[in-house]
Amino acid sequence: MTSIPLQTNDLRKAYGATLAANDVSLLVPAGRTLALLGPSGCGKSTALRLIAGLERPDAGRVRLGERDVTTLPPEARHLGLVFQDYALFPHLSVLGNVAYGPRARGARRAEAERQARDALALVGLADLAGRRVTELSGGQQQRVALARALAPRPGVLLLDEPLSNLDEQLRHRLREDLRSLFRTAGVTALLVTHDQREALAVADDVALMRAGRVVQSGVAADVFARPATAWAAAFLGHRNLLPETGGQVRLVPEDALQLGDGDAAPVRARVRTDTGETLTVDAPVGALTLDLSAREAAGVGNTLRLRVLPERTVLLPDDR
Numbered sequence: 001m002t003s004i005p006l007q008t009n010d011l012r013k014a015y016g017a018t019l020a021a022n023d024v025s026l027l028v029p030a031g032r033t034l035a036l037l038g039p040s041g042c043g044k045s046t047a048l049r050l051i052a053g054l055e056r057p058d059a060g061r062v063r064l065g066e067r068d069v070t071t072l073p074p075e076a077r078h079l080g081l082v083f084q085d086y087a088l089f090p091h092l093s094v095l096g097n098v099a100y101g102p103r104a105r106g107a108r109r110a111e112a113e114r115q116a117r118d119a120l121a122l123v124g125l126a127d128l129a130g131r132r133v134t135e136l137s138g139g140q141q142q143r144v145a146l147a148r149a150l151a152p153r154p155g156v157l158l159l160d161e162p163l164s165n166l167d168e169q170l171r172h173r174l175r176e177d178l179r180s181l182f183r184t185a186g187v188t189a190l191l192v193t194h195d196q197r198e199a200l201a202v203a204d205d206v207a208l209m210r211a212g213r214v215v216q217s218g219v220a221a222d223v224f225a226r227p228a229t230a231w232a233a234a235f236l237g238h239r240n241l242l243p244e245t246g247g248q249v250r251l252v253p254e255d256a257l258q259l260g261d262g263d264a265a266p267v268r269a270r271v272r273t274d275t276g277e278t279l280t281v282d283a284p285v286g287a288l289t290l291d292l293s294a295r296e297a298a299g300v301g302n303t304l305r306l307r308v309l310p311e312r313t314v315l316l317p318d319d320r
């Protein structure tokens with residue numbers, strides 16, 4: 001598949017007094033996956049709709065490869081779209097659903113079906129081509145929706161919370177599948193999600209949005225390891241943000257903590273989780289929350305030996 005870069009420059013969209021997209025600039029290099037991540041209402045879907053051409057921006061540009069597509073209608077942009085409600089055609093077979101896109105773009109039936117079979121093979125559903133979509137599980141339907149978006153060989157794939165209608169276990173499995181699918185297909189993909197674990201599991205890069213703005217972006221693992229502010233750290237799931245003076249907090253990341261070493265810190269609270277226990281301990285730097293595996297937790301009494309590596313902690317501005 002020929003993939004192309006996706007770029008937006010200063011995209012702006014207001015709904016009345018709400019600035020849903022406030023100078024949103026994104027770059028997804030060819031063949032990479034970017035997760036647009038942020039809490040509910042921060043403007044992720046608005047940004048995606050502006051890129052798809054489902055909404056017109058008040059200002060800013062959208063580029064796909066060499067083309068400026070800002071004023072083009074959605075069908076002229078040649079994008080693949082996957083939404084949370086997959087909206088498959090219930091009266092068509094799996095093959096019919098997936099061949100629909102290539103057919104709509106003018107491919108002859110045989111060619112459309114060949115492209116559809118290729119796309120079904122990519123998502124691991126080659127064997128179910130003849131089934132009715134009403135006879136599929138939720139996860140299989142979501143794969144059909146993916147195949148349908150991939151079949152016309154779009155330069156860029158846009159996905160809006162594609163896994164959010166699935167149960168936790170299936171979501172977990174499909175995350176892995178999505179990642180390897182994007183790699184295999186070599187497609188440029190923009191994934192909208194509010195789930196930081198999903199972003200980290202699926203995407204190469206992350207752009208973090210808050211109240212219409214992109215507040216931090218970069219390689220996914222770097223953004224997670226080095227949040228720029230207290231708000232970003234908290235949203236990304238860091239538990240240990242200790243108040244400091246001067247409008248700052250000290251982030252104590254996981255890799256700053258060494259267990260079984262250092263001073264004995266009193267254990268103040270412990271709560272059982274699905275994988276072990278969450279402990280709150282009174283360390284000299286402040287109260288810390290730790291997730292322990294069942295095995296680690298089994299050896300813990302009233303105190304826990306714990307060393308905090310000061311050079312791995314980070315001072316961040318508190319913008320919450």
Ligand SMILES: Nc1ncnc2c1ncn2[C@@H]1O[C@H](COP(=O)(O)OP(=O)(O)OP(=O)(O)O)[C@@H](O)[C@H]1O
Pocket residue numbers: 015018019020038039040041042043044045046047194
């Ligand atoms: N058509 C619309 N008319 C008026 N306001 C809108 C419209 N669409 C979105 N908004 C507002 O714009 C802001 C951004 O909405 P958007 O749907 O882009 O957020 P989101 O990050 O995708 O949220 P979610 O994760 O809940 O879907 C919100 O305050 C929302 O209420």
